[in-house]
Amino acid sequence: MKLVIPVVSLETGGTRFIYQLANEMVDKGHSVEIVLPENASVAWPLRAQVTRVKELTPYTIPPADFILPNFYPTVFPAWESKKGRVVRLSLGYEPLWVEDKEKALASYLIDAPIIAISQWHRQLIFQGTGRNSTVIHGGVDSTVFHPYPKKSLSTGRLSIVYILRSKEHGYTWKGIEDFWEACQNLAQLVPAFDVQVVAPEGANYQAPLPYEIVKAHSDSEMARFYAQADIFASTSYFESFSMPPLEAMACGTAVVTTDNGGNRDYTKNGENCLLVPPSDIQQLTLVLAHLLSQEKERNRLALAGLQFAQPWTWRHSADKLEALLYQLART
Template sequence: MKITFILPKLTRHPTGGGKIVYQYANAMANAGHSVEVLHPETLFLWNLRKNPFLMLLSLAADCARLLRGWMGRSASIVSWMTIDPAVKIRVVPALFPRYIPHADVVVASLWRTAEYVENYPASKGAKFYFIQHHETWSGPERRVNQTLMSSMNKIVISGWLRDVVKDLSGDDAYQVPNPVDHDEFFPTAPIANRRHLVSMLYSPHIWKGAADGLAALALAKRKFPDMEAILFGISPRPDALPSWIKYVQNPAKRVLREEIYNASSIYMCPSWTEGWGLPVLEAMACGCAIVTSDNGGTRDFVVNEENGLVVAPKSPDALGQALMSLLADAERCTIFAVRSVEMAKEFTLQASVSKLVAALEDRPVAEMRC
């Protein structure tokens, strides 16, 4: 099968959605499929600007990027992940049909890429839309929802996204759960001996709930002065972060596994909404009990009172109370962490790739959930 994946602009920093697509590209190329991943120089987002002056500036920037793409000046290198040599990575000027190869299947991965893919001629391949979030945070809700209501074949990563697609379009989407890389994330430190350390992904996006997470940590710190916290993210350390909280920018894989996840007894996810929540699953694979908001995505692998505690979104006090509950009960925290490891084992790359191939070949998937 010849497959074209369409991703947004190639970035120098890791992205969760990009990582998943690259993992699938590697695995499918290794299985003998012909796989190409395309990144556009520009998605022409200038018309999302509300200010006319900013709109013109954005249009000029888009045109400059298009020209750079025509001149072939962009390197097609993913610096933060190992790509199978059989996978072709290519930067194209834009997502116009002339730059898209003929294939058996073409897969959109972002609402704006879906707007292009929906209108491709049949020669570009059967049209699929790989939905990793309800992306109203990155574009106008009307346009985002229109892509979810399109005639493309839809693949979702979580149960709540399947429900969103069903409610909007009436379509039954294929569900292909995101895998965790078990060669990369696994327990290396005894679970029962871990200190009171809470880890959390930090993101400046408001819907990621960082402010709620920091408030919860401050609340727990007052009752448990020995509690430590370590945050990580791609942005520089926030100025307002208390000095007692450690922060790691762009941690290497080994650091993320050894010094963050495996050092932690609890991983906290304060997001208001998540398409999946891959860092949570990675932390589970490394032996963390989970405290999370009910953000949608994590429902597929965090079960309240089984491997973690789930509270309502936008509830920093409830997050803090959940943290304190686990910090006060080491035995319960350890039980949750051990269960997390076992639950994470269900989400393998092999299982997910099998489901994805079945979806792309338009065969029924006997079991829609790992």
């Protein structure tokens, strides 16, 4: 079948869903065309056809069996083009966080099926619109995200890694201050540990303790970042799915994460990770201290997370998308 996916851009973050699903659908034998503005960023290695247009309008959308708009500004050009059946792919329920809430809400009220990326995300859409949706989870590429030797084996110092996305770049829900406060408290409980961060937007945070910025511009570099660490921490208040903790699990690293909603489909507290409530700095501190001081528990969680992540493949996600589209084609 022919799929057209209009996008505003393909930068890092949630657009990984589009890139991974597009590539997997190409590998399954479908024709996939990504349509985006001529100056838009593309951060991912696409195997799908890429078509650049001056702007996304009904006239610049190519014909297809299915058109999968995602971020709300792409929905209306797709819908008005009448060039294929529209399926609304939601990577996040935009009325909760964009300025143009009315237009964002309207993008869910057209007569098109909706795809959500977690059960929590599906519930948000239902509460906001009264409309149901089909859940297609994200995945992880275990040929890239897999274990490497821990850096602490050679240095003798345990390390915590973190993805630094600052408020100055619009990431107000990532809980960055909570992470640094917990690390500051942690330094009073655990004598020696290292903190390393990846800063995708180049943020340089004035932290209360030393940390190292690691450059990771590719998936393989990101995998090494996760894998060489002893603990990966995530402090978001909410996420539609939250891929980094799953990627860290696949890299054999113990995960500490907030219960951000979107990760509930794959996080099992005490089984494959340790969960803490968002903004609970005291509990975050204690959990990190526990894992830093308990090697056996840290290794147990890391192994359980690694085993749990194996079935969460992007091919499985593409299989579910393909099945949904074939079902829609029959109706």
